[in-house]
Amino acid sequence: MPDTFCRRKFYAQTMKRRLFTQLFLLAVILLQVQIGFAFETDQYNLPPQPLADIGNEVSDYTEDAVRASVKKVNAEILFRENCSAKRAKDCDSAENNENRLAYLRSNDAVAREVYKILGGGIVPFTNSGSWLESHQFKAQPARFKPSFGDSLFVRFPTSYFGLASTVKMFDAQFGTDKIAHIFKEGYDYFKEYNKAVKKGLSNNQATVKAVKSGQKTERGIYGTWISGVYSNGDLAANYVGLKFYRGLTIDLEIGTETRPAVLKLKDGSWIFNEPFEMSQMLLKPFISDHLNEALNPSVFTKLFGLNSTVRNVLKNRACSQWIQAFPDRLQVAYERRTEALKRWNDEDYGFTESDKFITIANTCFGESSKKL
Numbered sequence: 001m002p003d004t005f006c007r008r009k010f011y012a013q014t015m016k017r018r019l020f021t022q023l024f025l026l027a028v029i030l031l032q033v034q035i036g037f038a039f040e041t042d043q044y045n046l047p048p049q050p051l052a053d054i055g056n057e058v059s060d061y062t063e064d065a066v067r068a069s070v071k072k073v074n075a076e077i078l079f080r081e082n083c084s085a086k087r088a089k090d091c092d093s094a095e096n097n098e099n100r101l102a103y104l105r106s107n108d109a110v111a112r113e114v115y116k117i118l119g120g121g122i123v124p125f126t127n128s129g130s131w132l133e134s135h136q137f138k139a140q141p142a143r144f145k146p147s148f149g150d151s152l153f154v155r156f157p158t159s160y161f162g163l164a165s166t167v168k169m170f171d172a173q174f175g176t177d178k179i180a181h182i183f184k185e186g187y188d189y190f191k192e193y194n195k196a197v198k199k200g201l202s203n204n205q206a207t208v209k210a211v212k213s214g215q216k217t218e219r220g221i222y223g224t225w226i227s228g229v230y231s232n233g234d235l236a237a238n239y240v241g242l243k244f245y246r247g248l249t250i251d252l253e254i255g256t257e258t259r260p261a262v263l264k265l266k267d268g269s270w271i272f273n274e275p276f277e278m279s280q281m282l283l284k285p286f287i288s289d290h291l292n293e294a295l296n297p298s299v300f301t302k303l304f305g306l307n308s309t310v311r312n313v314l315k316n317r318a319c320s321q322w323i324q325a326f327p328d329r330l331q332v333a334y335e336r337r338t339e340a341l342k343r344w345n346d347e348d349y350g351f352t353e354s355d356k357f358i359t360i361a362n363t364c365f366g367e368s369s370k371k372l
Contacts, residue, residue, distance in 0.1 A: 040153065040227050041164040041175025043294035044314050045146040046321040052139030055169035058179070059283040061131065062118065066248070066262065066282070069113035074269045077104045081268065105265055107249040111190055114248065119183035129180030133165060143167055143176075150317060152310045159227055170284050174291035178237040182286065185234070186241010189214060193242060207242070211350040214238040228301035232351050236290035236341075239349035244286055254285050255345040289341060290349070295334075296341040297357040311358050319364035331365035 080101045083091035091097060103109050118128045133143070143165035145151075153160040164175035189210040196206035214235055243252060252259045259281055263270045276282075289295045300307040322329075338359055342351045 040159050040229055041166065041177055041233075041293055042146055042152045043166055043173060043175070043292050044152060044310075044318040045150055046318070046325055047141070047144035047166065049141060051144060051166070051168035051173065052137070052142055053168050053171065054137050054139055054142050055171075055284065055287065056279055057135075057137055057139065058132070058169055059279055061128075061135075062283050063278050065117040066114055068117060069110060070263065070270045070272075072113055073104055073109050077101065077269050080104065101268075105268065105270075107246070108194065110248050110263060110270060111187065111245040114245070115183065115187040119180075119187050121184070126180040126184045128183050129164075129176055132167065132176040132179055150313075152313050154313065155305065155309050156228075170287045172287050172289050172291060174233065175293070178233060178291040181234050181237035182241035182244060184241075185214065185217075185238040186244055189238050189242035190245040193246070208348075210242055211235070211239065211348065215350050215352065228303055228306045230299040230352065230354075231293060232298060232341075233291050233293045233296045235350040235352075236288075236296060236344060239344060239347075240286035240290075244283075252285075259285055288344075289337065290344055294360060295337055296351075297338060297354075297359050299352070299354045299356050300358065302356075307356060307358070311363060314358060314360075314363050319360070322360055322364060331361045334359065334361035334365075 080097055082088070083097050084094070084101070087094075092100065118126070120127050121130070144167075145163055145165045148154060148157070148160050151160050151163065153163065164177035166173055167176055192210040192213050193206045196209045197203070201209065218230055218234055243254075246252065247259060248262050249264070250261050252261075260273050260276055262273060262276060262282060264273050265271075300310050302308070338357075338361065343349070
């Protein structure tokens with residue numbers, strides 16, 4: 001009897017663990033379908049024909065959002081100023097009205113309105129991300145997505161189902177999800193940064209805090225937990241998003257150059273800075289190969305064989321595309337490019353090292369290719 005009882009107890013415990021595991025995996029799959037399945041992109045597979053550069057069109061779209069936001073904020077500033085001059089039934093108390101005016105004349109107010117237009121929603125289903133996937137661009141072909149059978153996620157249909165298209169902007173190719181990260185996660189960084197500054201942290205300390213928050217989410221629901229991919233490209237996009245929102249009303253040091261603020265206050269209302277070349281300064285400074293996940297590598301989990309699948313797809317299919325497209329580019333060139341992308345204009349955006357990287361250099365070339 002004791003042996004029978006123990007066996008039954010052991011069997012029951014085993015079945016409970018198995019059921020828990022199955023329910024956990026089912027929950028992960030369902031979560032992927034609902035919010036996470038479209039976080040990924042595939043720049044290892046190159047477009048069969050060169051993509052048109054849509055940078056200027058996306059910059060125009062971004063400019064329209066900023067102009068609409070400024071118009072809305074200025075309209076409320078005017079209303080509040082009238083309230084200050086002459087009390088009306090629909091006006092707040094004098095104290096609340098002045099506090100609101102101070103807020104409207106801060107970067108927080110402008111950034112919030114821009115975020116609502118461009119970054120509203122869940123990554124990558126932000127307004128800007130959805131627009132990039134659906135807009136009929138003048139320049140064609142504007143988007144590329146490999147077939148399911150050719151993609152990195154051939155064994156992971158939930159990840160492929162919402163795979164972000166690859167686009168080309170200002171000579172850099174990357175997934176549309178990166179624009180969503182710039183405008184959505186970048187705003188989250190912006191809020192984290194401001195919160196830290198208000199607590200007395202320095203600009204550098206506040207930036208570090210924002211970057212660490214992004215690394216945490218990349219290890220969690222925006223990365224490893226859901227899709228099994230920890231993306232340095234996502235972290236770069238988040239970081240330049242912080243720069244974008246801060247740069248709406250302050251000058252930015254980018255490398256050795258100063259990028260002027262987009263806006264400034266004049267007589268209590270926001271106006272566009274002069275001179276400010278929208279096509280060259282609004283979005284272009286934040287777009288680079290840092291957003292390309294083939295050049296700025298991700299960490300793919302070994303769970304369910306994702307790491308080995310990605311490596312096999314690159315080695316057996318995509319490597320030949322890169323060698324054919326860039327016949328004069330040697331292994332050392334790819335190594336140097338990836339090394340250079342570990343920092344953004346010599347700033348730490350949170351790049352995370354790994355010995356599991358799957359790169360063009362370590363997968364597509366033999367030892368003899370290392371020589372100059």
